[in-house]
Amino acid sequence: MTLDKRGLFLLLQGDSWGVVISCPPDDELRVRKFAAAVEGAVSAVRAKHADVEAKTKICPDCAETIRAAAHVCRYCGYRYEA
DSSP, X not given: OEEETTEEEEEEEOSSOEEEEEEOGGGHHHHHHHXXXXXXXXXXXXXXXXXXXXXXEEOTTTOOEEETTOSBXXXXXXXXXX
């Protein structure tokens, strides 16, 4: 987030996307609150994504993502040793 004479500029950037939001200086507090809410939401999504990845594995036969607790791949039938 950057503040200059012309106003406030907020850059939201992901792995493959980006958005720039600008507003006049009198809306600074509103934009700062919005930025804090967006940062909180992004953190929550990243945490959930990391949690989902921790509960999955890649099938060595077909390379599909399956649950970590699975004993048989639902896509190709590959059997994991228990």
